[in-house]
Amino acid sequence: MSVYTPLNLEEVQPFALAYGLNVIALVPIQGGIQNTNYFIICDDQTQYVLTVFENETEQSAGELIPALQCLAQHGVPVATPLIHSGRAIHYLVGKPAQIAPRVWGSHPETTTAAQVTAIATAQAQLHVALQDFPLTRSHSRGHAYWTDIGHFLKKEEMQAEDAELFDQVYQIFAAYQARYPNRPSGWIHSDLFRDNTLFEGDQLQGILDFFELNFDEFLFDIAITINDFCTQYPQVTLDQQRVAAYLSAYQAIRPLTTDEHACLNMYLAIVACRFWLLRLNVARLNRLNGRGGADVFQKDPNEMRAMLKQRLTHVVSI
DSSP states (O other): OOOSSOOHHHHHHHHHHHOOOEEEEEOOOOOOOSSEEEEEEESSSSSEEEOSSSSSOOOHHHHHHHHHHHHHTOOOOOOOOOOOTTBEOOOOOTTEEEEEEEEBOOOSSSSSHHHHHHHHHHHHHHHHHTTTTTOOOOOSSSHHHHHHHHHHHHHHHHOOHHHHHHHHHHHHHHHHHHHHHOOOOEEOOOOOGGGEEEETTTTTEEEOOOOOOEEHHHHHHHHHHHHHBBBOOTOOOOOOOHHHHHHHHHTSSSSHHHHHHHHHHHHHHHHHHHHHHEEEEEHHHHHTOOOOTTTTOOOOOHHHHHHHHHHHHHHOOO
């Protein structure tokens, strides 16, 4: 979504032609932090999204295709990549790349209760559809991964106050995990923020960017989405009416366990911590790789740090 790999028409046209597309224009997409994305406009005025994977192999990028096809079959609004020569992932400027239909709509800047209900319904459908899906991923970015990233950042990047905050949230989180073990797992989106959704009015048109799809606790995914869809930035407090709307819609499809209910406030804090760590790490990697400028979008780590501290005020130590 940020443009790490600049492309021109002469590079893209032969790549797209293999999919049967005659491309006449490229439009860079900004707003994310993982991959390079362009809208491509064809001579018949149809539009698609070209993604160049910056940190994935052909194998790991291609692993997602069957899962997306499964979700589409279950009515979850996703864009399944185009296929040619029997596969979706091919190489462009030496990197794995794909083309998928463009989904029209916009990211909600502020959310309505109806939008919260729509995303909760789709997320529950996603969890149910993929719970037993036979998928293997080349990488895992679950709790252990983020714990390791946090310990690295604590050692190399954090000031004493931040290191203390990191230790605090992980200690409380470990206590909750031990006390409330009935927390089901399955395949989760892991990044279902507003900027990975497209709406037309209150109608959800599409869920985007499945590259963090991970086998993990459903509660992580739920907390990620509640934190974003039920917060009206720049404030970091939750709108409790939207939280109630989310939980009502989600549980109409997959009821939470008693232990999930008991842990929800703690998970709202730990996922805020996770995205604080993510943003710190992206800033570190961009700095090390000399990546910057107008085409590289970088989200503010302090926003998630403030959310983490606010969420902790609603967590009872056990």
